[in-house]
Amino acid sequence: MYQAARTSVDTSKSSTEDSAGDSDSAGDRTDDAAAQRNEASASASAGSPRHGWRRWAMDTRPLRRPAYRRLWSSTVVTAVGSQLTAVAVPKQIYDITGSSAWVGYASLAGFLPLVVFALWGGAIADSVDRRKLLLVTNTGIAVTSLLFWIQAVAGLDSVLVLMVLLALQQAFFGLNSPARNASIARLVPADELPAANALGSTVMQTGLVAGPLLAGALIPVIGLAELYLIDALALCLTVWAVYRLPALPPLATAAAGRAGMREIVAGFRYIALHKVLLLSFLADIVAMVLGMPRALFPQLAAQTYAPYGEGLALGLLFAAIPIGAVAGGLMSGTFSRVRRHGLMVIAAVVAWGVAITCFGLSANLWVAVAFLAAAGVADMVSMVFRGAILLSAVTDEMRGRMQGVFTVVVAGGPRLADVLHGTAGSAFGARTAVVGGGLLVIVAALALAAATPVLRRHEGTGG
Incomplete structure (x- = not known):
């Protein structure tokens, strides 16, 4: 993704081929492709400098592209809906067993299928029409949510059934996520990739805040089972939005139809040969594994911040990072046009470490929440530029x-952090573990930057 950066000629070629593939689809998608070509011809005006408050506000240029707008709007719908299921499943399991261990x-149980099918799904996404893969996998996720609803209404009260359905859902998600993220570079020009990533990440982080709050409010009113049904209905809207995307076949005909172990291994070999890819993954692992303290939030709420009310403290601690990430996304105009993508990743990881360290040193709840929110802003910046590197600096195949x-790293890092921080918190105390983790992030990120100039010197296409 990284070393073989696409030129503007490649981008226009990609758009032309996508539009050509769209001519075989429904008429409304053909009209959208024509609108995209007209908008692309006016790229100079789209990239004109913004003045006043607009320089700081979210960069919404990608939403002028009809195809990207449809993909993004489907994310808006499901960002909250998916969180309803994410709350309902552990709630139902706890209601059945009375055990947090379960x-x-x-x-x-959901993590292993996610890892396996994300790696395989990435190979499939490089070998088939990504639009068709998105249709199949989004339909699969919707059917799984419907099955969650059926088992809840039927009153099965079976943890085994829930775990099987969760594994199936995560398998579909693993197949879906690489295709969805890889499609973005075919729908917007290279100079708008950071803005597109900021738009998508902001929506997902908003879902992390609004979804659990909505679930908590709805469960006493409509019951737990209906949360699954709402998610399934929302996913139907996603399927319709994906149906109206242009065709996204492989650009390299040699790769079409091949998605086995050989192709997966070739992907890892590609990472090993392109250091900027490897280093961007490593930067995220450093930040998340060493510096994500969420496993310690219950202990901190019960001990350090107990005078403020344990429930209030716990809710604020869990909400603070997503809220900060949303705020960072809303202000993405301040950074989404920066060319030094690698340097921005390093700076964001260091800023994350500083914010987490200060959080660990804070005895006042509101100060602690402010530092966690600052960490959320840094995480958003890191996500935007790591995503831009992954999309812009690699060949489409x-x-x-x-x-x-990327999906495996993002999903696995926080889980490893839970184990590491939970163990350290029990051994040394929660605040000591948080501060130690934050300091390790700073040291590791600066060492990475000093030892590997290829990352800090990496540049994308400016806006």
Whole structure:
């Protein structure tokens, strides 16, 4: 993804081929492709400098592209809906067993299918029409949500059934995510990739805040089962939005139809040969594994911030990072046009470490929440530029596989952090573990920057 950066000629070629493929689809998608070509011809005006408050506000240029707008709007719908299921599953398991351990076991049951199918899904996304893959996988996720609803209404009260359905859902998600993320570079020009990533990440982080709050409000009113049904209905809207996308076949005909172990191994070989890819993944691992303290939030709420009210403290601690990420996304105009993508990743990881360290040193709840929110802003900046590197600096035939690895890193890092911080918190105390983790992030990120100039010197296409 990284070293073989696409030129503007490649981008226009990609858009032309997508539009050509669209001519075989429904008429409304043909009209959208024509609108995209007209908008692309006016790229100079789209990239004109913004003045006043617009310089700081979210960069919404990608939403002028009809195809990207449809993909993004489907994310808006499902960002909240998916969180309803994410709350309902552990709640139902706890209601059945009365054990938090079973909730943890269920999380692990979904993790292995996610890893396996994300890696395989990345290879598939490089070998088939990505629009068709999105249709199949989004339909699969919707059917799984419907099955969640059926088992809840039927009153099965079976943890085994819930774990099987969770594993199936995560398998479909693993197949879906690489194709969805890899498609973005075919729908917007290279100079708008950071803005497109900021738009998508902001929506997902908003879902992390609004979804659990909505679930908590709805469960006493309509019951737990209906949360699954709402998610399934929302996913139907996603399927319709994906149906109206242009065709996204492989650009390299040699890669079409091949998605086996050989292709997966080729993806890892590609990462090894392109240091900027490997280093961007490593930067995220450093930040998340060493510096994500969420496993310590219950202990901090019960001990350090107990005078403020344990429930209030716990809710604020869990909400603070997503809220900060949303704020960062809303202000993405301040950074989404920067060319030094690698340097921005390093700076964001260091800023994350500083914010987490200060959080660990804070005895006042509101100060602690402010530092966690600052960490959320840094995380948003890191996500935007790591995503831009993954999309812009790699050839299209490898893009799906890189997104598959990205999905595994993003999903696996926080889980490893939970184990590491939980163990350290029990041994040394929660605040000591948080501060130590934050300091390790700073040291590791600066060492990475000093030892690997290829990352800090990496540039994308400016806006």
